[in-house]
Amino acid sequence: MTEIDIKNLKVKAGGRNIVDIEQIHFRSPYTYGILGPNGSGKSTLLKAICGILNNYEGSIRMNGHEIRQEHNEIAKITGSLIENPSFYPYSTPAEFVRYTWEMRTGMKIKDDFGIDEIMDMVNMRGKMDSMMRTFSTGELKRTGVAGAIAGNPECILLDEPTDNVDLIGRDLIAGSVNSIRAEGNKLLIIASHDVSFLEKVCDTVIFLKDGKVQKTVKISETQLTNIIIEDTPMMNGLENQLNMISISGVKVTVSGDINPFLNYASANNIRIREIIKINVLDEEYRKIFSDQS
Amino acid sequence: MFRFLKMTQFFIRHTVRSRAFLFMIVLNIVISILLASVLVLSTALLKSFVPGNIQATGLPLQLQERLFNFQWANIMIYIPVLSAAFFGSTALPYEYERGTIFSLSSFPVDSFEIILSKIIGATVLSFLSTSVIIIFQIGIFIFHFGTIPGTSFIIYIFLILLVTFSDVCFAVGVSAFFKNSGHSSITFLIVYLVIFDIISLIATGTGAIPPVLIKTNTDRVIYRVFLNADPYFLTYSFSLSPLRGFPLLYISTILIFYSLASIIVACSVFSLRRVMK
Numbered sequence: 166m167t168e169i170d171i172k173n174l175k176v177k178a179g180g181r182n183i184v185d186i187e188q189i190h191f192r193s194p195y196t197y198g199i200l201g202p203n204g205s206g207k208s209t210l211l212k213a214i215c216g217i218l219n220n221y222e223g224s225i226r227m228n229g230h231e232i233r234q235e236h237n238e239i240a241k242i243t244g245s246l247i248e249n250p251s252f253y254p255y256s257t258p259a260e261f262v263r264y265t266w267e268m269r270t271g272m273k274i275k276d277d278f279g280i281d282e283i284m285d286m287v288n289m290r291g292k293m294d295s296m297m298r299t300f301s302t303g304e305l306k307r308t309g310v311a312g313a314i315a316g317n318p319e320c321i322l323l324d325e326p327t328d329n330v331d332l333i334g335r336d337l338i339a340g341s342v343n344s345i346r347a348e349g350n351k352l353l354i355i356a357s358h359d360v361s362f363l364e365k366v367c368d369t370v371i372f373l374k375d376g377k378v379q380k381t382v383k384i385s386e387t388q389l390t391n392i393i394i395e396d397t398p399m400m401n402g403l404e405n406q407l408n409m410i411s412i413s414g415v416k417v418t419v420s421g422d423i424n425p426f427l428n429y430a431s432a433n434n435i436r437i438r439e440i441i442k443i444n445v446l447d448e449e450y451r452k453i454f455s456d457q458s
Numbered sequence: 459m460f461r462f463l464k465m466t467q468f469f470i471r472h473t474v475r476s477r478a479f480l481f482m483i484v485l486n487i488v489i490s491i492l493l494a495s496v497l498v499l500s501t502a503l504l505k506s507f508v509p510g511n512i513q514a515t516g517l518p519l520q521l522q523e524r525l526f527n528f529q530w531a532n533i534m535i536y537i538p539v540l541s542a543a544f545f546g547s548t549a550l551p552y553e554y555e556r557g558t559i560f561s562l563s564s565f566p567v568d569s570f571e572i573i574l575s576k577i578i579g580a581t582v583l584s585f586l587s588t589s590v591i592i593i594f595q596i597g598i599f600i601f602h603f604g605t606i607p608g609t610s611f612i613i614y615i616f617l618i619l620l621v622t623f624s625d626v627c628f629a630v631g632v633s634a635f636f637k638n639s640g641h642s643s644i645t646f647l648i649v650y651l652v653i654f655d656i657i658s659l660i661a662t663g664t665g666a667i668p669p670v671l672i673k674t675n676t677d678r679v680i681y682r683v684f685l686n687a688d689p690y691f692l693t694y695s696f697s698l699s700p701l702r703g704f705p706l707l708y709i710s711t712i713l714i715f716y717s718l719a720s721i722i723v724a725c726s727v728f729s730l731r732r733v734m735k
Contacts, residue, residue, distance in 0.1 A: 217563040240566035247564070250557035255475035256468075264468045268461055268565045296475075312561060 167193040167242070167319040167352040169214060173223035176209050176376070183209050184221070184376040193319065193352035196342070198363035198370040200446070202454055206376035207356035208248060211324045214354065215245045227320065241269060244318035246309040249328060254298030258289050258308045261297070262315045269316035279317075287311045287341040303334025310341050321345065323355045327362045335362055342366040360446045370446060372453050379453050385421060387445035392417045392426060395436040403429070418443075461567050465575035466582075469549065473583050478544050482587040486537065490594030493530060497602060523603060527614075530595050535678065537591060538622040539650055541584030546629030547639070547646040549576035550728065554637035569729040573630060573721060580626045585619055592618070613706075617680050624713040624720075625650075628673065631720030634727035650674060676712045 169191040176184040184206040191197050199207045212218040213225055216236040225232045232239050244265075252261060262280050267273060274280070284290040287307040292300070297308065306326055313321050323342070327335045343366055345351055357363055363370050364384060372379040394415050403409065407426040411418045415438075419426050423440070430437055473479050550573075553559040562572065592615060599607050607614075629646045636642035654674035661669045669675050 212560070215564050217560060237566035237568075240564055243564070245561065245564050247560035248557050250561060252556060252558060253468075253472045254556075256472050260468075260471070264464065265561065267464050268567070271460055271566070273460070 168228055169320070169352070169354075170226045171214075171223070172226075174210075174213065174225060175222040176206070176213060176218070176220065177222075182376050184213070186210070186223075186376070186378055189371065189378065191352055191354060194346075194349050195368040196346055196353040196355065196366060198367035199354065199356040199373055200358065200360065200363055200370050200450065201356075201373035202358050205358075205373045207358075207373055208324050209376075210373070211245070211247060211322045211354065211356050215243055215247065215322050216240060217247070241271070242319040243322065244269065244313035244315065244320070245322040245324070246306075246313040246326060247322070247324045249325065250305070250309060252297050252305055252308060254296065256297060257294050258284065258297065258311060259293040261308060262293075262311050265312040266315035269318065280315075283311050283315060286314070286344045288337050301334070303330040303337065306330055306334065306338055307341060310338060314345055319350075320352045321354070323353070323357075325357055325359075326355065327357060327359045335359070338362075339365045360444075360450050364444075364446050372449065374453055380449060382446065382449060384446075387449075388421050389443040389445055390419045390423050391439075391441040391443060392419060392423065392430075392437060393439040393441070394430070395438055400429075461565065462571045462575050465567070465572065466579045469575060469579035470582055473545060473579070474586075478548070479583060479587065482541060482544055483590055485540075486587055486590040487594075489533060489537075490591050493533060493591075494594060494598050496529065497526065497598060519603070523599075526599065526602070530591070531614075534588075534591060534618065537588050538584060538618065538625045539647070539677075541587050541622065542580070542625035542629035543643045543646055544587075545580040545583040546577070546626035547633040547642040549580050549630060550633045550724075551636050551639040551642045555639060570725050573634075573724045573728055577623075577627055577630050577721065577724075580630065581619075581623045584622045584626055588618060588622060617710075620710060620713055621677050621680055624673070624717045625677070627717040627720035627724075631723045634724040634731070670709070671712060673713075673716050676709055676716070679709055680713075 169189075171186055171189040171191075173188075174184055174186040175182055199210060201207050209218065213221050214227075214232065216232050216239055219233045221233075227239050227243070230239060256264075259280055262283055263274055266279070280293070281290065284293045287310050289304065289307050289311060292304065297305065300308065306328075310323065310326060313323060326338050326342070330338065339362055342353065342355070345353065346366065353366075355363065355367065364387070367384055370382050370384060370387075372382070389410070394417060396415065400407070400409070400412065400417075407429055408419045408421050408423070409417055409426065410420045417426065427437070429435075553562055596607060596611070599605075628650070629642075632646040632649060633642040636645065651674070654672050658669050658672040658675055661667050661672060670679055
């Protein structure tokens with residue numbers, strides 16, 4: 166299991182705290198989203214975690230080792246995509262992934278072992294031998310994700326993986342991240358201001374404002390649905406069974422899976438007029454960052 | 459060691475495919491063709507390098523060889539500098555410009571390994587592009603004089619390699635202060651071609667240090683003294699008086715000193731900038 170413990174972390178620049186975090190604990194096999202607008206300290210936090218920033222106060226420990234002091238050891242088990250690299254235009258994704266893999270592990274790959282699988286994971290198999298100078302932003306981002314997961318690192322840090330990427334590209338990147346999650350043994354930390362993307366790929370989202378943690382939200386608790394029905398049946402005592410968290414007149418609010426409720430409604434002739442998904446993260450985001458727009 | 463070789467190999471492979479490398483190769487081919495044209499089409503130009511009283515009696519073959527080498531070396535003096543400006547002074551800033559510095563910095567490698575990989579890679583690339591001129595030079599020498607160059611040519615190539623390495627080290631040392639390739643290349647050229655010349659003038663005027671200790675002069679001595687005709691005969695005013703004994707070793711030591719000093723500066727500055735403060 167991989168764990169990262171951050172305690173009393175402060176990063177200062179220009180006389181102000183860019184990051185000021187009392188405590189965060191990350192552990193595998195979960196995916197954490199760091200959500201905040203530009204300038205909230207997300208990228209700085211990731212840079213500190215991957216050891217390329219060391220002017221901080223406090224402590225960042227991975228599996229008990231202080232990252233600042235044992236950068237090279239930590240770097241062997243951490244893959245990262247930081248900021249917006251445009252990579253090496255005269256190299257191919259296959260060469261880049263091979264290079265990243267060998268640099269991280271310190272071992273030569275035989276017969277391109279594992280590279281095809283990574284390319285499949287990021288949906289870049291068809292372009293793995295094309296020069297990167299011809300790539301779109303989305304393709305470069307996916308190549309960056311491929312580089313971050315090359316060499317099977319225990320911890321993966323992705324900084325704004327969907328920045329400047331169109332909707333289709335975002336879906337492809339979300340698919341890539343979910344493929345990594347499906348392996349079930351990685352710690353992923355993704356910094357982004359893309360609420361819907363984080364909702365698709367994270368287990369927990371941490372709201373960061375002015376470098377400080379404002380709120381931590383579990384995605385499973387944010388998947389709320391309002392179901393509008395035609396009349397008000399008696400459903401007392403079924404709250405847990407049907408994942409209901411409230412009934413207000415003809416409006417039933419369900420948390421998580423709505424299928425138990427739909428099955429119950431079908432079996433009891435309860436007619437459903439409308440199903441409305443509630444974007445809790447969106448609402449939280451607006452509440453926390455409304456003063457920064 | 460494996461990671462160092464991997465970085466060097468990746469850097470070389472990537473740059474060989476770049477337009478900068480293609481440009482240097484084309485440039486060196488053009489220079490070689492122009493130099494060949496000078497020799498083949500106009501012996502008068504060759505003679506213009508020597509005083510008139512010697513021209514009247516015709517040039518002996520040995521002198522022709524020396525003048526041939528002088529012509530090529532006189533141009534060759536700029537090639538490692540240009541190559542270093544192209545490949546050495548852009549190697550590190552390129553990583554900042556492309557945003558790949560973060561992935562490079564996140565690898566388990568020391569700053570020294572990164573700097574050395576860039577230096578070795580840029581030296582190989584510079585020497586590859588310079589070798590275009592050397593190949594032309596050998597070919598034209600054989601064609602014109604009907605014989606292969608002597609053992610001195612091996613020393614010639616060794617010295618060019620040494621100068622190239624030293625120039626690249628210096629270029630990488632300068633580039634460690636920059637995040638922009640253009641700024642880095644221009645600064646390197648200004649320091650090499652202008653600042654060093656000013657320091658040289660001051661050194662000559664005050665007599666504080668021998669001018670040969672200034673890198674630009676060291677390179678010129680290599681080219682104009684060890685690689686071609688007699689410097690006094692060609693009215694090259696440089697004095698070798700402090701170099702009695704083992705001048706070649708002395709000159710090489712100066713270049714190696716510059717190289718080591720540049721590597722130390724590059725590593726120190728890059729270590730500070732690699733991990734952000």
